[in-house]
Amino acid sequence: MGVVGVAGVGEPLPPLPQRSGPGRADAVVPRPAPGSAALEARAISKRFGGIQALYRADLSVAPAEVHAVLGENGAGKSTLVKIVAGVIPLDEGEIVVGGEVLHLASPRDSQAAGVAVVYQELSLIPELSVAHNLLLAKLPKRAGIISMARANRLAEEALAALGLGYIDPRSPVRGLPLDQQQMIEIAKATMVRPRVLVLDEATSSLGGAEVERLFGLVRSLRDQGTTVVVITHRMGEVWTIADAMTVLRDGRTVGRFPVGAVSQNEVVALMAGQDVRTIFPEKPALGAARPALELRDVRLRPDRPPWSLQVRRGEILGLGGLEGQGQRELLAWLYGTAKGTGTVLMDGRPVRVRRPSDALRHGIVLIPEDRKAEGLHLELPVRWNLAMATLRRRSHFGVIRMRAERDFADEAIRRLKIKLNSPFDAASTLSGGTQQKVVIGKFMAREPSVLLFVDPTRGIDVQTKFGFYEMVRDLASAGATCLLYSSDTEELVGVCDRVAVFCDGVPARVLQGEEITQDAVVAASFAVVEAAG
Amino acid sequence: MVASGAALGVGRRPWPRVTWQRSYTAALLAVTLLALDVVFSGGTFSGIQALGITNDALPLALAAAGETFVVLTNGIDLSVGGVITLANVLAAALAQHGLGNEGVVAAVALGGFAGLVNGLVISYARIAPLIATLATGSIFVGLALVVLPLPGGAVAGWLPGATTGSLGAVPVSAVWLGLMLVGGWALLRRSQFGVNVQALGGSEPASWSAGIKVVRVRTAAYVASGVCAALAGVVLNGLTQSGDPTIGAPYLLDTIAAVVIGGTSLAGGVGTIVGSVLGAVVLSLVSAVLLVSGLSTNLQYVISGGIVIGVLLVQMQLWRLRGATGARPRRAARGGGGGKL
Ligand SMILES: Nc1ncnc2c1ncn2[C@@H]1O[C@H](COP(=O)(O)OP(=O)(O)OP(=O)(O)O)[C@@H](O)[C@H]1O
Ligand SMILES: [Mg+2]
Numbered sequence: 001m002g003v004v005g006v007a008g009v010g011e012p013l014p015p016l017p018q019r020s021g022p023g024r025a026d027a028v029v030p031r032p033a034p035g036s037a038a039l040e041a042r043a044i045s046k047r048f049g050g051i052q053a054l055y056r057a058d059l060s061v062a063p064a065e066v067h068a069v070l071g072e073n074g075a076g077k078s079t080l081v082k083i084v085a086g087v088i089p090l091d092e093g094e095i096v097v098g099g100e101v102l103h104l105a106s107p108r109d110s111q112a113a114g115v116a117v118v119y120q121e122l123s124l125i126p127e128l129s130v131a132h133n134l135l136l137a138k139l140p141k142r143a144g145i146i147s148m149a150r151a152n153r154l155a156e157e158a159l160a161a162l163g164l165g166y167i168d169p170r171s172p173v174r175g176l177p178l179d180q181q182q183m184i185e186i187a188k189a190t191m192v193r194p195r196v197l198v199l200d201e202a203t204s205s206l207g208g209a210e211v212e213r214l215f216g217l218v219r220s221l222r223d224q225g226t227t228v229v230v231i232t233h234r235m236g237e238v239w240t241i242a243d244a245m246t247v248l249r250d251g252r253t254v255g256r257f258p259v260g261a262v263s264q265n266e267v268v269a270l271m272a273g274q275d276v277r278t279i280f281p282e283k284p285a286l287g288a289a290r291p292a293l294e295l296r297d298v299r300l301r302p303d304r305p306p307w308s309l310q311v312r313r314g315e316i317l318g319l320g321g322l323e324g325q326g327q328r329e330l331l332a333w334l335y336g337t338a339k340g341t342g343t344v345l346m347d348g349r350p351v352r353v354r355r356p357s358d359a360l361r362h363g364i365v366l367i368p369e370d371r372k373a374e375g376l377h378l379e380l381p382v383r384w385n386l387a388m389a390t391l392r393r394r395s396h397f398g399v400i401r402m403r404a405e406r407d408f409a410d411e412a413i414r415r416l417k418i419k420l421n422s423p424f425d426a427a428s429t430l431s432g433g434t435q436q437k438v439v440i441g442k443f444m445a446r447e448p449s450v451l452l453f454v455d456p457t458r459g460i461d462v463q464t465k466f467g468f469y470e471m472v473r474d475l476a477s478a479g480a481t482c483l484l485y486s487s488d489t490e491e492l493v494g495v496c497d498r499v500a501v502f503c504d505g506v507p508a509r510v511l512q513g514e515e516i517t518q519d520a521v522v523a524a525s526f527a528v529v530e531a532a533g
Numbered sequence: 534m535v536a537s538g539a540a541l542g543v544g545r546r547p548w549p550r551v552t553w554q555r556s557y558t559a560a561l562l563a564v565t566l567l568a569l570d571v572v573f574s575g576g577t578f579s580g581i582q583a584l585g586i587t588n589d590a591l592p593l594a595l596a597a598a599g600e601t602f603v604v605l606t607n608g609i610d611l612s613v614g615g616v617i618t619l620a621n622v623l624a625a626a627l628a629q630h631g632l633g634n635e636g637v638v639a640a641v642a643l644g645g646f647a648g649l650v651n652g653l654v655i656s657y658a659r660i661a662p663l664i665a666t667l668a669t670g671s672i673f674v675g676l677a678l679v680v681l682p683l684p685g686g687a688v689a690g691w692l693p694g695a696t697t698g699s700l701g702a703v704p705v706s707a708v709w710l711g712l713m714l715v716g717g718w719a720l721l722r723r724s725q726f727g728v729n730v731q732a733l734g735g736s737e738p739a740s741w742s743a744g745i746k747v748v749r750v751r752t753a754a755y756v757a758s759g760v761c762a763a764l765a766g767v768v769l770n771g772l773t774q775s776g777d778p779t780i781g782a783p784y785l786l787d788t789i790a791a792v793v794i795g796g797t798s799l800a801g802g803v804g805t806i807v808g809s810v811l812g813a814v815v816l817s818l819v820s821a822v823l824l825v826s827g828l829s830t831n832l833q834y835v836i837s838g839g840i841v842i843g844v845l846l847v848q849m850q851l852w853r854l855r856g857a858t859g860a861r862p863r864r865a866a867r868g869g870g871g872g873k874l
Pocket of ligand 2: 120200
C-alpha cells in the first residue's frame, strides 16, 4: 500500500496549514491554476434553509488523478458531489469540467460532460432488474423497441468486468444484499466510461475483498486517463488509493495536499478543527465473568452443522469473516427477523425471540445497517426520532411529558455531536453519517442488556467513530453484552474482546486476546472458507 | 474463483417472472369465474354471453390500462370518471350535429388535454395527485353537464360496429381486449417510456439522477390515462349509441379496483397492463355470473369489494413468502467474496 506518486498535479501544493481553530486555515487554501484541472469547483456556495452546507468551497482535480475529498459528517462532501452531478442547483460558484464551464440543469448535463457518480445513498430502483438499473435511460433499442436480450448481455459484460459474474442481470435488485447493490452502482457508473468518476462513500458497505477489487478498477481507470474523486471516512483507504486530497470543514475547503505530504493524524485534526484522539478504548480483562448470552445448537443454515457459543457479561464479541457468511443472519435471528434454529439463554434462562418485540422485551436491541429503511422516520423531526424508542419512560398515563422529551433528545444530540440546525429538522435533511448517529442515539436510549450492531459505523466520521467506540466500551463495562458485525477489520481488531470468524453460517474460528490482529483476522477469514471448500 | 452463478441463482427468480406473478391472481380469478359462468348457464357458453362480457369489460379495461401508467408512477388519477363522461357526451353531442368523426377525434384529444392539465398541475403546482385529480375530475363532470345536460345525442355511423359488432364468431370487443394485452405488454416491457414509468414509481430520486426526465414522464403518464379514459367514453358512446352525463361515475372506483386486482402496486413501480385488463374482465365476469346464477345483481359491489381485499391479502402473502426465502441469496462458501483465492 505504498503512497502513490503525485505525477500529473500541475501546480505546487501548499504547505500544511497550521493546526488551529476553525477559520484560521481558510487563508491558505490555494486558488487552483485555471485550465489545468480535469474537474474544478470554484467558490461553490449552497444553503439549505438555515444551514450553509457549502461556503465558497473549492475543489481542483488534476487529470488522471485519484483525489480524495475528506471531512466530517455534515462537512458538505455529498452536497458538493450532488452539485457537480447536477442533482441539486448551486447558489454561487461554477463547475468546470475539462476547461468548460458547465451549466447544470439536471444530471443529464453532467452525464453529457462525462461525469459519472456513485451516490452515497443507494440510487438503484429496487423493483427493476439489475440490467434495467445499469442501463436505465440508455437501454439498447432497435427501431425504438428495447432489446432485453442485448441489455442483459451488456449488463453481464459490465458485471463480469467487475468480477460480479455471479449476479444474474435479470434478477430484481430488491433482495440483493447491500454490498452487491453497491457494486452494481459502481458498475453502473463505470460502464459509461466516464471522464470523471465520483465515488461518494462507495466502500462503506463493502468488505475487504470487494474494496480491493474496486481499487484495482480505480487504478486501471486512472491509468487509462480517468479522473477519480473518492469520498471516504476510512483514512487507510486514502493512503492506499489517492494521489492527493482536499479537506472540507463546515462547508469550506481548508486544505489540499498530495498524499505523501501529510500524516493521517494531521488530516484528521484538520477535518475536526482540533486534535482528535484516535486510540481505541482499552480492553479490560474479563476473566471469569458469567456468560450472559449463551447460544446452543444454533443452525442458521439448515445444511450446516449446529454450533454453540457463549458471550460473557461485559464482552464485545466481533463477528468477522468474509461478507455474507452468516454474520448478519445471526444478528437478525437473535432479533427475531430471520429464520434459524437453536436455543438462546440469557443469564442461564432460555428466551424465545420470534419477533423484534420479544427481543426488546428481553433487553435485546439491534442497531440496523439500513438506516433509511429500518432505523428512521425520515419525515419526522430528529427530536421525535430520538425519543421514539423510549416514549413510555417519559410519559404519564400515555401522555408524553414534553419537557422530559426535550431534555432527553438534547442530551443525546450533545453526547453524539449530532450536527443540525434545529431538533425539529426532518431526519431526511441530515447528512448520511448524521442520520446514522440519530439511529444509534435512539436505540442506545433503551439501555439494553444485549446490543447487536450491524456494521454500525458505516459512513461515520473518524471523530464520532472513536466516540462511538468509547460509548460501546462504556456500555459493555456497565454490564451490556455486545455482538458487533463490522465490514471494517480495523474496527473488529480495535474494539472486540474476541472475534468469531464466520464461514457459511458457522463461527469456524474464534480469535481472542493477542491473537486478534488485522492480519490474523483477514487470514482466518480466508482460511476458514478454504478449509470448508 | 468467483462463485458460480448457478450456486447463487438458487431461489431467485428473474425480474420478468416476478412481475408476471402479480397478475396470476387476476388470471386465476378470470378462469374460475368463467367456469362458474359456464356451470350456472348449464354447461354452455354462447356467443351472446361472450359478447356481453367483453363489451362490458372493454371500456373498463381501457380506463384501467390508462390508470396503470399513473399508478405505476406512484400517482393516482381520480379524474377518469370525469374524463369518460366528458368524452362520451362530447362525441355524442357532436355526432348529433353530423360531426361523428370530428366528435371522436375531439373527445380523444380532449382526454389527452385533460391528462396534460393533470400532469402539469401535479408536477408544477406540486399538488398531491389524489387531490388534484379529484378536483379536475369534478370540473370535467361539470363541463359534461354543460355540453349535454340530459342523456341523448347520437353516434358516429361506424362506431357501433367497431365496438359491439362481431368478426365471425368473435366479438370485436374481444379483439380489442386482445390487442390491449399485447400492446400493454409491449409498452411496459419494450418501450423506454414504459421502463421510465416503472423507474419513476420505483424511486424518483434514483430516476432523476439516472437522467430520466421525471416531469415529462409523469405528465405523459397522466396524458396516457386521459387518452385511455376518453377512448373508454367513446366506446361507451358506441355501445349505447348515445351520450349520458352520468355515465362515468361508476367507472372511477371500478377502474382502481381493476388495477388493484390486476396486481399493480398502489405504491408504484411494479405492475402490468395485462393484469389491469384481466382485472376489468374479472369485474365484468362477476356481474355476468350473478346474472346467470339468479342471485341479485346488487350483490355485485359486495363481491367485487371482497375480491379486491382478497387479492391484496393473497399478494401480501406471496410477497412475504418470497421475502422469507429469497431475501438474501447465499453466497457459496467456496470462494465467496471474490477473486482472491
Ligand atoms: N436536502 C437538504 N435539506 C436541508 N439540509 C441539508 C440537505 N442536504 C444536506 N443538508 C445539510 O447540509 C450539510 C452538509 O451535508 P452533506 O450531506 O453534504 O454532508 P457530508 O459531508 O456528505 O456528510 P457525511 O459524511 O455524513 O455524508 C449538513 O449539515 C446537512 O444537514
Ligand atoms: Mg455524505
